Amino acid sequence: xxxxxxxxxxxxxxxxxxxxxxxxxxxxxxxxxxxxxxxxxxxxxxxxxxxxxxxxxxxxxxxxxxxxxxxxxxxxxxxxxxxxxxxxxxxxxxxxxxxxxxxxxxxxxxxxxxxxxxxxxxxxxxxxxxxxxxxxxxxxxxxxxxxxxxxxxxxxxxxxxxxxxxxxxxxxxxxxxxxxxxxxxxxxxxxxxxxxxxxxxxxxxxxxxxxxxxxxxxxxxxxxxxxxxxxxxxxxxxxxxxxxxxxxxxxxxxxxxxxxxxxxxxxxxxxxxxxxxxxxxxxxxxxxxxxxxxxxxxxxxxxxxxxxxxxxxxxxxxxxxxxxxxxxxxxxxxxxxxxxxxxxxxxxxxxxxxxxxxxxxxxxxxxxxxxxxxxxxxxxxxxxxxxxxxxxxxxxxxxxxxxxxxxxxxxxxxxxxxxxxxxxxxxxxxxxxxxxxxxxxxxxxxxxxxxxxxxxxxxx
Numbered sequence: 001x002x003x004x005x006x007x008x009x010x011x012x013x014x015x016x017x018x019x020x021x022x023x024x025x026x027x028x029x030x031x032x033x034x035x036x037x038x039x040x041x042x043x044x045x046x047x048x049x050x051x052x053x054x055x056x057x058x059x060x061x062x063x064x065x066x067x068x069x070x071x072x073x074x075x076x077x078x079x080x081x082x083x084x085x086x087x088x089x090x091x092x093x094x095x096x097x098x099x100x101x102x103x104x105x106x107x108x109x110x111x112x113x114x115x116x117x118x119x120x121x122x123x124x125x126x127x128x129x130x131x132x133x134x135x136x137x138x139x140x141x142x143x144x145x146x147x148x149x150x151x152x153x154x155x156x157x158x159x160x161x162x163x164x165x166x167x168x169x170x171x172x173x174x175x176x177x178x179x180x181x182x183x184x185x186x187x188x189x190x191x192x193x194x195x196x197x198x199x200x201x202x203x204x205x206x207x208x209x210x211x212x213x214x215x216x217x218x219x220x221x222x223x224x225x226x227x228x229x230x231x232x233x234x235x236x237x238x239x240x241x242x243x244x245x246x247x248x249x250x251x252x253x254x255x256x257x258x259x260x261x262x263x264x265x266x267x268x269x270x271x272x273x274x275x276x277x278x279x280x281x282x283x284x285x286x287x288x289x290x291x292x293x294x295x296x297x298x299x300x301x302x303x304x305x306x307x308x309x310x311x312x313x314x315x316x317x318x319x320x321x322x323x324x325x326x327x328x329x330x331x332x333x334x335x336x337x338x339x340x341x342x343x344x345x346x347x348x349x350x351x352x353x354x355x356x357x358x359x360x361x362x363x364x365x366x367x368x369x370x371x372x373x374x375x376x377x378x379x380x381x382x383x384x385x386x387x388x389x390x391x392x393x394x395x396x397x398x399x400x401x402x403x404x405x406x407x408x409x410x411x412x413x414x415x416x417x418x419x420x421x422x423x424x425x426x427x428x429x430x431x432x433x434x435x436x437x438x439x440x441x442x443x444x445x446x447x448x449x450x451x452x453x454x455x456x457x458x459x460x
Contacts, residue, residue, distance in 0.1 A: 012221045031181040034211040040218030040245040045188045050097030056147035061123045084151040095132035147184045148172035154189040154196040165197040194250040218245040261406030263398040270313030284346040286437040294319040297430030301438040311396040348437045405432040
């Protein structure tokens with residue numbers, strides 16, 4: 001990159017290259033497969049991705065017979081593919097940099113017979129091609145990519161159709177599998193939202209030993225731009241400053257819990273069948289079936305002797321593979337079993353999707369269910385209690401599903417401009433709504449304590 005292409009890399013760019021290709025500096029180290037980079041605008045991430053693309057092109061065309069080397073059919077084409085939100089943007093971004101570096105490079109022209117086109121760089125005698133594509137699903141399938149580069153992936157349209165960012169990413173990642181550890185995926189982007197794909201990829205990538213996953217604000221990656229200069233430039237639009245350059249869209253708004261929900265390690269009573277209380281406790285139970293009938297959230301909680309609110313149980317039923325919906329009878333049997341065991345004296349729900357459960361609870365345990373639809377004020381109450389507890393504390397049982405739901409909740413406005421809390425695309429909030437309803441009930445309502453009959457304790 002420095003000797004042949006003449007690029008003086010920023011220190012962070014150089015470190016990323018050394019980390020991504022660590023096995024080429026030290027053969028005893030594992031070979032990385034993915035580079036996932038969340039970085040601010042004007043940070044140099046596009047240049048870095050283009051240099052990696054050129055290096056991948058170089059390493060492939062210097063193999064004597066690439067298709068034979070990788071066990072492909074004779075003369076099967078091998079691609080280095082760049083994808084962006086549109087073909088035009090792709091041509092102006094990573095691919096444009098690749099084209100400019102290769103087209104007039106004396107070294108490449110001396111050693112390789114390349115056919116350079118507007119959207120393709122071909123090495124015909126090796127059947128290796130660099131190409132640029134827009135982010136349509138039907139443009140990325142059916143090709144064997146030794147390197148796939150996704151430019152500004154957070155700006156791919158979030159729809160369930162052909163332009164879904166996750167679908168594009170998975171298809172391109174799978175297209176590199178043919179090449180084993182030599183198959184590489186590079187995804188770069190500044191974050192568009194706190195729930196965008198780049199943040200999810202980087203977060204999960206940090207747990208993968210074969211992935212380099214990093215986050216850099218612009219001024220940390222590009223030493224020629226200072227934080228203070230950007231603050232001055234965007235002093236009248238700080239939302240753009242934090243989102244586009246600081247990689248913190250949560251500070252700009254749009255997220256219900258920008259600091260994340262705070263959970264406490266404790267026994268999850270709804271997932272511990274033999275749990276029994278050490279002292280008498282009267283609980284509220286909240287239920288929330290998903291509109292698609294593919295999941296069912298449950299939570300329970302109580303006020304302890306110090307008046308603290310304790311949400312000590314969360315549980316979610318999900319649709320089994322091959323089933324059209326979750327089993328109402330299974331959910332009902334579970335609820336009927338936990339009511340006497342956990343001394344449930346109140347029930348809160350927000351939709352009439354399972355009226356049989358509400359009726360059975362009333363008939364069997366004389367509990368009159370209360371309907372309450374969770375709104376933004378309910379979630380604001382939750383956030384207020386966890387940030388400024390006042391005279392009593394809020395403690396919520398630690399749970400991975402709940403953590404994921406709560407951290408990803410976003411604030412939206414409908415046509416009436418009334419803000420509401422919702423889950424991101426392809427997300428859920430069944431458990432979060434249940435917990436929120438428990439908090440609302442324990443804060444706003446007075447419980448009527450009823451001691452369960454001894455016989456009921458053994459029904460479940």
